[in-house]
Amino acid sequence: MNPILTFIVVLIGFYGLATSKNIIKSVFCVTIIESGIILLFLNLGNFQGGGIPILNGEADAIVDPLPQALMITTIVIGSTVTALSLMLCIKLFHRYGSIEWAQILRREDVE
Amino acid sequence: MISVNRILKNALKLTVLLSALGFLFVFFVISMVDLSDLYSDDGMRYFFEHGYAETGAKNLVTAILLDYRLFDSLFEAGILLVAVSGVIWISKHDLEEKNVPFMIDKHKTPDLFVTFARLVYPLLLVFGFYIIINGHLSPGGGFQGGALAATAILILYYIDTDKETNVNFIVTSEKLLYLAIIAVTSVSLITRGVLFTNFMPIDASADWKAIYLVILNLLIGLKVALGLWTIFTAFLREGR
Numbered sequence: 001m002n003p004i005l006t007f008i009v010v011l012i013g014f015y016g017l018a019t020s021k022n023i024i025k026s027v028f029c030v031t032i033i034e035s036g037i038i039l040l041f042l043n044l045g046n047f048q049g050g051g052i053p054i055l056n057g058e059a060d061a062i063v064d065p066l067p068q069a070l071m072i073t074t075i076v077i078g079s080t081v082t083a084l085s086l087m088l089c090i091k092l093f094h095r096y097g098s099i100e101w102a103q104i105l106r107r108e109d110v111e
Numbered sequence: 112m113i114s115v116n117r118i119l120k121n122a123l124k125l126t127v128l129l130s131a132l133g134f135l136f137v138f139f140v141i142s143m144v145d146l147s148d149l150y151s152d153d154g155m156r157y158f159f160e161h162g163y164a165e166t167g168a169k170n171l172v173t174a175i176l177l178d179y180r181l182f183d184s185l186f187e188a189g190i191l192l193v194a195v196s197g198v199i200w201i202s203k204h205d206l207e208e209k210n211v212p213f214m215i216d217k218h219k220t221p222d223l224f225v226t227f228a229r230l231v232y233p234l235l236l237v238f239g240f241y242i243i244i245n246g247h248l249s250p251g252g253g254f255q256g257g258a259l260a261a262t263a264i265l266i267l268y269y270i271d272t273d274k275e276t277n278v279n280f281i282v283t284s285e286k287l288l289y290l291a292i293i294a295v296t297s298v299s300l301i302t303r304g305v306l307f308t309n310f311m312p313i314d315a316s317a318d319w320k321a322i323y324l325v326i327l328n329l330l331i332g333l334k335v336a337l338g339l340w341t342i343f344t345a346f347l348r349e350g351r
Binding site: 003004007010011014015018019044045052053054056061062063064065068069070072073075076077080081083084086087090091 | 128132135136139140143150152154155158159162163169170171172174175176180183184187190191194195197198201202248249250252254255335342345346349
């Protein structure tokens, strides 16, 4: 896959971050950026005809296992960051009564 | 008149945003031109030739995660621990409670779903443990199998809606498991003289080295499953 396509995924995430009016949409735009970066890294060590990085004597050449190992770290950290930010969204909703950015930035407590 | 002004303002904002994104795109493309020359496949060749003999793992991703780059994986597990603590801390309420009652409404869950969840639950649990234990031979490993086992536990919440969970016990055992992971990886300081690697001697056969991989995969899998379970209970408590 062409790396330029992964940039386009990342830029879609940036566009969503800049224009979304809802916190939860912002959180998911961050995950879209993250998946673009994961695709870019998996693309790096990949080449035509490379087998899976498991040595069972079938493939003569394998794709690079190092980016795949690094991306496991990214996926785990990304999921925890998503969980943390969604929990913050819940707390903001309890405090300000809305999940729209415009309402939250007004800083009016709801009772 | 005002609406025309607003339209113009929005158009200006959109233009600025799109031109900034276009600048980023051009910057990315220019920086990527040299990247294919930067990348070298020496590391891949080294892993291909020496990986199995040195670590005992046929799955080279596991070999890198649990042997060559174990320091990275330790901090990865640590970040999971910190994030779980953060979720628990943010979701803390004023009233102290020991057990978490259920938010899931029994009347809204379809009977068909409950029946099939009962059928699927043991299969998912066994499949998760298969992926954890077989992580050094086939695709998978501690993190992936732990996530699967956590999914099985979450299904349990739909089957038995009156169950109560002791969250403090889960959080404490997760921290203890993290300490156990550090302890297992530190044994190599005595046997090999190097911190954070396989504790078997370096000239042992691949089957002996696999013992370490299975132990570490099991510990990491249990830790990840407990961590995701804790996050889920925090969200359940929030939705009540």
